[in-house]
Amino acid sequence: MIINGVSIDDTFAEAFPMKATRIIITAHNPKWAMISAQAMTGFATSVIACGCEAGIERILTPNETPDGRDGVSVLIFAMGGKGLAKQLETRAGQCVLTSPTSALFAGIEGEKQIPLGKNLRYFGDGFQTSKLIAGKRYWRIPVMDGEFLTEATTAQVGAIGGGNFLVLAESQAQALTACEAAIEVMRTITGVIMPFPGGVVRSGSKVGSKYKALMASTNDAFCPTLKGITNTQLSPEIESVMEIVIDGLTKTAIDEAMRVGIQAVCDLGADTGIQRISAGNYGGKLGPHHFHLREIMQ
Amino acid sequence: MSALTFTLKKIPQQRVDMSPLVCQLLKDKTVAEIAAITLHSGKAKLRVDTLFDITGSDTENIVIANSMNKLDYIGKGLQAGNLTVEGNAGHYVAMQMQAEANITVTGNVEMFAACEMQAGLLTIQGDAGDFLGGALIGNKKGMRGGTVLIKGNVGARAGDHMRRGIILVEGNAGDYCGSRMTAGTIAIMGTTGKYIGYAMRRGTILLWKKPKLMATFNDCGSHTLAFLALLFNSFANLDSKFSDSDNSFNSIQRYAGDLAEIGRGEILVKL
Structure with a gap:
């Protein structure tokens, strides 16, 4: 398959099951809602060492938030429910509770509930107050700028992590430009995040390593400087590869994010140095969810 | 299928215990079986059809027509369905009501309405007597869930021993409003009497008009509270002044008390 001169590999991205939640952070104005969300989603690029993968899903208008203020919705993904709950609580406590004027709400419905402000309330040292409003429990925790309002729990849902595609270009600058174009449109899709810095990862990994202590190591088949000494997947003209990783609440959301992202890259055309689109395919070792590039782009 | 309607024939000599006439106890009964149910009235036991004309058959929608204030325990323990009282009602309306049931009274009610209520919606178009949402005498747990909407005024000790739920009063409240509250929310649009929040431990009393406070409530300053927007x-879905956005606010003066108790309660007064 070739789109606008860009070759789409006959391959697939492998992804794996995760647990996820959505939360809504509101604040006095959009600036402070974003600051709080950025703090909460910091150091959350990969479950390999961060404990979770998190990102800003989208900016919310006052009409879309529970308290009628400006807000941001955040998605957090982890490999299991316990890990998710731990990361959520830690990050909410250290990054949202501490952020001026913030309030914190559940952003997703589901049967399985995990603590959001349920345990943060103890920061109130006995002065915290509970309110049960329209069937939902909230905690009002007195803080120095007024009150921190948080919903007691949020829902944990099944999700998918590790959807991805690779952009293979003739230069580093061209690969970066293409990825930036892809990320811009992918951020319009609801239910997905691209957790790496700016949505792009330059150090894609393979499963395993020659070093026993490491569970992942550099994806040497796509490293341009190793073309001559490894089982390379790169043709001679390709000098840079960048990857976009997608975590999503549903397979449909990831499909759509990959489709619009790949299309945005292809729209730039082969004339801009974009040669191929490929995907992280690890022979079935990584996960049960397969995203076939050519099926997605049909 | 029309609502099962009990129309009071004449004023009973003694007060009547209406607790058998709730949806879950009448379900699957024929009109003849319902007519044969006995109701306590003083020391007498009276068949339902000696007190009421019975029409309709929908036991999920019950109407008590031509009602008056000698009919006690209307909707006691109601678990589901709708119960409408056309006229006044006696004591203990909606006592221990459960689940998402609805009771509407078009007139006034006597004491202990919503006593120990657990869930659902009680709407009273007129006034309510003392101990609205309170506990039975000797008990320590009053209303613990649901919503009570009073379009008129309420008597003394509204929300006494209240633990959870919301009481909304469009009119005025009597003395000792929110006395011995453990938690929950009481909102009063009108004036309030003496000793508001007496011995309250936790909970919120939300006021549109400044009350006369006891010395055991301390001023905590003026604030803008985020939870009021959610409240x-x-x-929004209530047929009430409370659903009118012109009546909502989030800037308040906060008074904490009762400091003669643990002092975790609050009286919030609109600024």
Whole structure:
């Protein structure tokens, strides 16, 4: 398959099951809602060492938030429910509770509930107050700028992590430009995040390593400087590869994010140095969810 | 299928215990079986059809027509369905009501309405007597869930021993409003009597008009509280002044008390 001169590999991205939640952070104005969300989603690029993968899903208008203020919705993904709950609580406590004027709400419905402000309330040292409003429990925790309002729990849902595609270009600058174009449109899709810095990862990994202590190591088949000494997947003209990783609440959301992202890259055309689109395919070792590039782009 | 309607024939000599006439106890009964149910009235036991004309058959929608204030325990323990009282009602309306049931009274009610209520919606178009949402005498747990909407005024000790739920009063409240509250929310649009929040431990009393406070409530200053927006939003579906956005606010003066108790309660007064 070739789109606008860009070759789409006959391959697939492998992804794996995760647990996820959505939360809504509101604040006095959009600036402070974003600051709080950025703090909460910091150091959350990969479950390999961060404990979770998190990102800003989208900016919310006052009409879309529970308290009628400006807000941001955040998605957090982890490999299991316990890990998710731990990361959520830690990050909410250290990054949202501490952020001026913030309030914190559940952003997703589901049967399985995990603590959001349920345990943060103890920061109130006995002065915290509970309110049960329209069937939902909230905690009002007195803080120095007024009150921190948080919903007691949020829902944990099944999700998918590790959807991805690779952009293979003739230069580093061209690969970066293409990825930036892809990320811009992918951020319009609801239910997905691209957790790496700016949505792009330059150090894609393979499963395993020659070093026993490491569970992942550099994806040497796509490293341009190793073309001559490894089982390379790169043709001679390709000098840079960048990857976009997608975590999503549903397979449909990831499909759509990959489709619009790949299309945005292809729209730039082969004339801009974009040669191929490929995907992280690890022979079935990584996960049960397969995203076939050519099926997605049909 | 029309609502099962009990129309009071004449004023009973003694007060009548209406607790058998709730949806879950009448379900699957024929009109003849319902007519044969006995109701306590003083020391007498009276068949339902000696007190009421019975029409309709929908036991999920019950109407008590031509009602008056000698009919006690209307909707006691109601678990589901709708119960409408056309006229006044006696004591203990909606006592221990459960689940998402609805009771509407078009007139006034006597004491202990919503006593120990657990869930559902009680709407009273007129006034309510003392101990609205309170506990039975000797008990320590009053209303523990649901919503009570009073369009008129309420008597003394509204929300006595209240633990959870919301009491909304469009009119005025009597003395000792929110006395011995453990938690929950009481909102009063009108004036309030003496000793508001007496011995309250926790909970919120939300006022549109400044009350006369006891010395055991301390001024904590003026604030803008985020939870009030959520609270007012939750009233949106009520047929009430409380659903009118012109009546909502989030800037308040906060008074904490009762400091003769643990002092974790609050009286919030609109600024």
